Amino acid sequence: MSYQVTLKTSGKQFSVSQDETVLEAALRHGINLPYGCKNGACGSCKGKVLEGQITHGQHSENALSKADETAGGILFCCSHPQTDLVVEAREVQGAGDIAIRKVPCRVNTILKPSNDVAILKLQLPAAERFQFLAGQYIEFLLKDGQRRAYSIANPPEQEGPLELHIRHLPGGLFTDFVFGAVSPALEEKDILRFEGPLGNFFLREDSKKPIIFLAAGTGFAPIKSIIEQMQAKKITRSIELYWGGRCPSDLYLNELCKRWEQEIPDFKYIPVISDGLPEDVWQGRTGFVHQAVIEDHPDLKDFQVYACGAPVMVNAARNEFSSKCHLPEEEFFADSFTSAADLVAS
Incomplete structure (x- = not known):
């Protein structure tokens, strides 16, 4: 079973299947709703339900309080429709023309400018041209099916490896691997896979505001x-x-x-x-x-x-x-x- 979601401002419509969130369905249909963490913690994807019913998955009350939820607030990243919906949401322009892909990479260098920060530089295949907007992120695809997200630190115009900044969180599945707290540890020349680019944190170039x-x-x-x-x-x-x-x-x-x-x-x-x-x-x-x-x-x-x-x-x-x-x-x-x-x- 699927439900129809209508965006009030633009009139755009898309269908949401039972096994996906409103945000996942919107992105699948090429509709860019604002989002950040994709797991209910940041509130970047907040909107409002004008008509219909939804259920929310796990989320932080700092992102959406019970009062907000009672008033019709919705986090698109962790909500599932129970009926057709009409929602109020801001659409993001600028990221929709870049394809999201799975890409292999080789660890070029691991630098540690401080005790708990590593700068990873990832070399892509020679024929690979990875497009992204400055400010977007990638998600590493780990062997057990889990993912870990890290922002790209270099600009798209720069030739060469992708640069990531990773802080060590003791006990963290990926960061312990990067910082050698588990064995085997990540080493230069290791092969990783990631998916991206993701996110809509990028410069709005149509503005001249400070x-x-x-x-x-x-x-x-x-x-x-x-x-x-x-x-x-x-x-x-x-x-x-x-x-x-x-x-x-x-x-x-x-x-x-x-x-x-x-x-x-x-x-x-x-x-x-x-x-x-x-x-x-x-x-x-x-x-x-x-x-x-x-x-x-x-x-x-x-x-x-x-x-x-x-x-x-x-x-x-x-x-x-x-x-x-x-x-x-x-x-x-x-x-x-x-x-x-x-x-x-x-």
């Missing part, structure tokens, strides 16, 4: 891709990059960001540390990184914000930028880096 990039930890990776794409395409917009970490070593490419301040016109870099130690001798901003934005920009109504990192940061930024700083909802773009720990039963 940009605030907000990164926490390895959430810096897709933002690096976008900034370097802007450099390559000579896109000139006012940019402020806020990069937050617990300690200075979390800002593992700090010198690159400082160099951007010298190279890119109208670019400002604001590093922020939340849990520094006296021995760090940190002289810069402290506290939560999204709060630094609020302190500097009490009025965000004329900005675009691109936020990437842990769901707790992304959700706090989304809510407070809107409620306190007047940021229009449609000008907040996000990619949440989620793990099983980020999910709680609804």
Whole structure:
């Protein structure tokens, strides 16, 4: 059995089978609804049911509260129709023409700029031309059928390997493999497979608004891709990059960001540390990184914000930028880096 979903604004329709979510069906039909984590943790795919009934799978209440759900709120990534639906949703333009494919790759290099961050560079087959938008991600296809998602850190225009930034989460299925906490460990020249590109975290080039990039930890990776794409395409917009970490070593490419301040016109870099130690001798901003934005920009109504990192940061930024700083909802773009720990039963 399948159900019909109608998007109220555009009038587009698509069918959803019993074994797929609304988001999966939309993407299968070439309709790009906004999404980030695809597992109910980030809230990027939130919309509203105007007509019909759905059931929600496991999701975080930070992404969709019970009050939101009662009012008709829906997370497209974990919802299954029980009837035909009419929904309210924003559609994303720009990613639909790039094919999602499964691709083999060879590990070219594994660099560790800090104790818990690895930079992987993946060499694709010689004849392979992998297309993606700056800011998108790939999913590694693991032997047991599980997947792990990582953002691409280099721009599409750059020739050579794909670059990924991976933080070690002790006990993590893939990150323990990368960091040698299990045997055998990942080594250079190993062969992996991934699927991509995925996601709709990418620069909206039709806007001239000033940009605030907000990164926490390895959430810096897709933002690096976008900034370097802007450099390559000579896109000139006012940019402020806020990069937050617990300690200075979390800002593992700090010198690159400082160099951007010298190279890119109208670019400002604001590093922020939340849990520094006296021995760090940190002289810069402290506290939560999204709060630094609020302190500097009490009025965000004329900005675009691109936020990437842990769901707790992304959700706090989304809510407070809107409620306190007047940021229009449609000008907040996000990619949440989620793990099983980020999910709680609804």
